[in-house]
Amino acid sequence: MKTASKKAAKKVRVRSQKPLRREFTVRDMNRSGAELLEAARKLGRVTVKSRSGEVFEVRAVTDSPTANVLADAVLKRMRQHRERLAEVGYKEPSPEGWEVISQAISGER
Numbered sequence: 718m719k720t721a722s723k724k725a726a727k728k729v730r731v732r733s734q735k736p737l738r739r740e741f742t743v744r745d746m747n748r749s750g751a752e753l754l755e756a757a758r759k760l761g762r763v764t765v766k767s768r769s770g771e772v773f774e775v776r777a778v779t780d781s782p783t784a785n786v787l788a789d790a791v792l793k794r795m796r797q798h799r800e801r802l803a804e805v806g807y808k809e810p811s812p813e814g815w816e817v818i819s820q821a822i823s824g825e826r
Contacts, residue, residue, distance in 0.1 A: 737787075741765050761785040 737756045746753050746765050753775065757763045762776035810818065820826045 739763055743767050760787060 735752075737759055738752075739756070739760060741753050741756075741763060743765060753763060753765070754777075757775045758777045762774055765773045765775060767773070817826065
């Protein structure tokens with residue numbers, strides 16, 4: 718029985734997406750302009766820093782009312798998390814309770 722060829726034996730690799738960056742340099746802009754524009758499109762805006770210290774902002778101008786898709790997704794997840802907490806009976810601490818928690822974190826208690 719023959720074994721599969723090397724080409725057939727290779728698994729199909731799926732490219733993982735790089736995390737979107739909010740800050741770029743002028744060099745990044747020159748070398749990977751598509752990445753910069755994609756980040757601006759998805760995040761709403763990105764900054765470009767020059768060697769002299771100047772900071773520029775690149776933002777996507779769209780007609781869409783929901784230009785920042787990632788912010789909407791984060792807010793949706795936060796709402797879902799609060800709903801799940803309410804389902805299991807979580808109650809937020811009172812202002813006095815928060816003070817006790819803050820003192821415990823700072824080492825005062």
